[in-house]
Amino acid sequence: MSSSPLTDVSEDALARLNPAQREAVLHFEGPILVLAGAGSGKTRVLTTRIARLVEHHGVDPSHILAVTFTNKAAGEMRERIAKLIGEMPTGMWVGTFHAIGARMLRREAQLVGRSPSFTIYDEDDSLAAVRRIMERLKISTKTWSPRALRSAISGAKNALVSPEEYAKLAMDPLGKAASLVYDQWERTLRDANAVDFDDLLVLPVRVLQQNPDRVASYRERFRFLLVDEYQDTNRAQYELVKLLAGADGNVLVVGDDDQSIYGWRGADIRNILDFERDFPTATVVRLEDNYRSTPQVLDLANAVISENTGRRGKTLRATLPPGDAVAQVATLDERDEAEFVAEEIVTLGSGPRALDYREVAVLYRTNSQSRALEESLRKRAIPYRLVGAVRFYDRREIRDLMSYLKLIANPADDEAFLRAVSVPRRGLGDATLESLATIARDAGRPMLEIASDSARLASLRPAARQALADFSSLILRQRDNARDSSVDELLRNVIEEIRFADHLKAEGPEGMERIENVKELIAGASEIVADEGGELGLTPLDHFLQHASLITDVDRQNPNADAVTMMTLHNAKGLEFPAVFITGLEDGLFPLRRAQDAPDEMEEERRLFYVGITRAMRKLYLSHARSRRRNGETMQCIPSSFLKPIPPELVTQRASFKLRGSTRAAPTFSQSASSRRPGQTVDRSWMDSEVDASQDAPRFVKGERVKHARFGSGTVTELSGVARDMKVTVAFDDETIGSKRLVVQYAGLERGFE
Numbered sequence: 001m002s003s004s005p006l007t008d009v010s011e012d013a014l015a016r017l018n019p020a021q022r023e024a025v026l027h028f029e030g031p032i033l034v035l036a037g038a039g040s041g042k043t044r045v046l047t048t049r050i051a052r053l054v055e056h057h058g059v060d061p062s063h064i065l066a067v068t069f070t071n072k073a074a075g076e077m078r079e080r081i082a083k084l085i086g087e088m089p090t091g092m093w094v095g096t097f098h099a100i101g102a103r104m105l106r107r108e109a110q111l112v113g114r115s116p117s118f119t120i121y122d123e124d125d126s127l128a129a130v131r132r133i134m135e136r137l138k139i140s141t142k143t144w145s146p147r148a149l150r151s152a153i154s155g156a157k158n159a160l161v162s163p164e165e166y167a168k169l170a171m172d173p174l175g176k177a178a179s180l181v182y183d184q185w186e187r188t189l190r191d192a193n194a195v196d197f198d199d200l201l202v203l204p205v206r207v208l209q210q211n212p213d214r215v216a217s218y219r220e221r222f223r224f225l226l227v228d229e230y231q232d233t234n235r236a237q238y239e240l241v242k243l244l245a246g247a248d249g250n251v252l253v254v255g256d257d258d259q260s261i262y263g264w265r266g267a268d269i270r271n272i273l274d275f276e277r278d279f280p281t282a283t284v285v286r287l288e289d290n291y292r293s294t295p296q297v298l299d300l301a302n303a304v305i306s307e308n309t310g311r312r313g314k315t316l317r318a319t320l321p322p323g324d325a326v327a328q329v330a331t332l333d334e335r336d337e338a339e340f341v342a343e344e345i346v347t348l349g350s351g352p353r354a355l356d357y358r359e360v361a362v363l364y365r366t367n368s369q370s371r372a373l374e375e376s377l378r379k380r381a382i383p384y385r386l387v388g389a390v391r392f393y394d395r396r397e398i399r400d401l402m403s404y405l406k407l408i409a410n411p412a413d414d415e416a417f418l419r420a421v422s423v424p425r426r427g428l429g430d431a432t433l434e435s436l437a438t439i440a441r442d443a444g445r446p447m448l449e450i451a452s453d454s455a456r457l458a459s460l461r462p463a464a465r466q467a468l469a470d471f472s473s474l475i476l477r478q479r480d481n482a483r484d485s486s487v488d489e490l491l492r493n494v495i496e497e498i499r500f501a502d503h504l505k506a507e508g509p510e511g512m513e514r515i516e517n518v519k520e521l522i523a524g525a526s527e528i529v530a531d532e533g534g535e536l537g538l539t540p541l542d543h544f545l546q547h548a549s550l551i552t553d554v555d556r557q558n559p560n561a562d563a564v565t566m567m568t569l570h571n572a573k574g575l576e577f578p579a580v581f582i583t584g585l586e587d588g589l590f591p592l593r594r595a596q597d598a599p600d601e602m603e604e605e606r607r608l609f610y611v612g613i614t615r616a617m618r619k620l621y622l623s624h625a626r627s628r629r630r631n632g633e634t635m636q637c638i639p640s641s642f643l644k645p646i647p648p649e650l651v652t653q654r655a656s657f658k659l660r661g662s663t664r665a666a667p668t669f670s671q672s673a674s675s676r677r678p679g680q681t682v683d684r685s686w687m688d689s690e691v692d693a694s695q696d697a698p699r700f701v702k703g704e705r706v707k708h709a710r711f712g713s714g715t716v717t718e719l720s721g722v723a724r725d726m727k728v729t730v731a732f733d734d735e736t737i738g739s740k741r742l743v744v745q746y747a748g749l750e751r752g753f754e
Contacts, residue, residue, distance in 0.1 A: 036254050049226065065093045104207070120195055125194075137180055153185060160205065197549075201234075204240060219244065232260060301614050327619075334372045344621065387566065401495070403423075405545060432460060451472040487541055584623070585624040587639070589628070589640075705751070706750060708740075728747075
């Protein structure tokens with residue numbers, strides 16, 4: 001290939017790579033596994049490889065498929081590729097597994113019983129539909145929650161287990177109940193021309209498994225496949241990669257087995273550990289030079305993760321100069337811990353090396369830990385943003401309007417119909433809508449179609465028939481408008497016709513805030529299709545709805561907003577901050593109690609800790625509390641077992657002011673007399689070690705059905721305490737017994753009884 005300015009760009013990019021990165025980029029044909037440690041420049045490898053394929057090897061961009069795990073990562077990849085080449089290559093597919101799956105399904109919809117305008121059901125849509133199926137099947141929601149059955153079905157789907165197979169495998173009561181719902185759930189989705197989030201992975205796999213011609217076509221189209229975060233692939237994603245690549249295909253996967261943290265939702269670390277088994281001719285390259293963190297942070301990370309046995313093994317090497325020591329901070333309780341974090345953030349914001357708020361992240365294991373932290377930040381007027389709180393598209397007013405758009409795009413979407421027809425109220429009660437649903441189901445037709453058929457609705461009162469007819473006419477009018485209108489214009493039309501602003505204003509001050517969210521939705525609708533350019537063969541409305549279904553709260557964060565970021569450790573994956581606080585490092589909370597008797601889960605919890613550590617660039621704080629209030633009661637805590645193996649020279653021990661004033665202090669794990677360094681102060685911060693409490697002990701939930709050996713069956717009405725002190729109040733079915741308050745560890749309650 002002749003020399004050109006573009007080729008020079010590729011050579012310049014190669015010159016900026018270290019030897020291991022260069023080896024990965026220069027690899028041309030055949031499978032390759034890149035084991036990329038945290039902060040080792042994997043995105044640079046991926047984007048430079050794509051630029052080299054296009055510029056040096058002359059690969060048509062339409063023959064390249066790049067798969068990421070987040071929309072943010074996909075956007076960053078597009079930007080970097082465009083910067084390297086001078087423009088975004090035309091025809092190349094770049095996106096998340098779910099976005100790529102949705103794109104494939106639009107093309108192959110007829111092969112899985114859908115039309116290209118199918119709706120993507122989100123979690124709330126799915127739960128509502130599952131609840132209705134349970135009601136039809138007379139499965140009590142007191143025995144099994146819709147969320148529990150939906151979760152079981154989701155696990156089966158991502159493991160590529162069909163309803164028929166699942167029914168054969170279901171042995172326990174939960175599985176048997178889920179198998180009944182699973183079968184009906186698949187029919188419901190087909191009838192509604194809809195898919196759930198899992199289907200965006202499962203159905204493309206089914207298309208390829210059942211249609212050899214489509215496998216050949218996609219392999220011919222995508223000659224080069226690049227997959228990021230391979231350690232987090234589940235069975236469906238794994239099969240999709242194998243089907244698209246073939247045994248000796250040109251597939252490059254990048255991942256870090258030490259950052260595999262999604263086993264609880266189906267990810268299988270064996271996919272990366274056993275890569276060479278699936279691709280015997282694979283080359284393996286390790287990226288171990290870290291460009292993100294100081295040596296102090298990396299030494300700690302290496303010490304922590306070395307405790308795991310299920311790993312391929314690598315050691316992160318720092319390229320940055322030495323920095324500040326990692327601080328291990330002991331506090332009195334969760335309020336004291338929060339006070340310490342807030343005070344330290346103020347300190348970080350002053351002096352010659354002052355950090356902006358946006359450069360600070362506070363991480364925790366569970367969302368419930370944010371309350372005390374939020375209070376302390378608010379007290380000091382420190383701005384913060386919560387990642388993992390209510391997603392923009394999950395806000396009630398946004399979901400209401402989105403249901404109109406979904407129904408306009410897909411008239412067969414009964415879930416969208418049921419939500420839209422109820423907002424604003426049209427004098428249609430639950431009984432009327434249930435009658436309509438029954439008539440539609442018996443006729444095998446969508447509810448919207450039946451709503452305009454007065455002959456089928458003779459059993460309903462005249463006012464209800466008229467309201468349904470008016471609603472049906474409204475949707476059909478807007479469906480006509482959608483052919484020529486932009487999405488933001490369509491939204492304005494709907495809002496005006498249903499007088500949605502008046503509906504929200506009636507809610508008072510809260511309604512005015514919701515109106516502002518509606519304005520943001522309209523603005524977003526006008527920008528999204530323009531920014532992303534749309535997709536060939538996809539209407540602007542379909543494109544907008546697909547985007548809204550796949551966007552996450554992390555994607556919506558404004559990186560320029562000067563606010564402290566607060567999130568769970570899972571949400572922190574892929575991010576980096578100059579200063580990071582990891583809070584709540586206590587046994588039972590981090591690691592969770594359930595992991596302590598399960599080696600695989602404990603290793604995943606430790607990998608999660610490793611992920612949190614490696615988010616830090618300059619400053620890292622590890623904090624724990626002597627006691628913590630949960631479920632209305634205060635319990636004593638012991639330090640996280642993750643802190644035990646950390647060599648004492650890798651951390652500086654600190655204690656909060658309140659704890660230093662406590663008289664009930666005891667040494668931490670790493671501060672015994674034998675391990676203390678000369679001149680090092682002792683942080684006497686912990687209570688007696690015989691306390692064996694847990695913050696994640698198995699607990700009941702209100703409304704759950706239970707059985708007592710003496711009192712019979714009943715329903716849990718109240719809960720208090722945790723671990724050994726957990727108490728439940730049970731309203732027993734036998735009126736002569738009534739309600740009893742029981743200590744869980746002695747009561748011998750059994751779950752799941754009607």
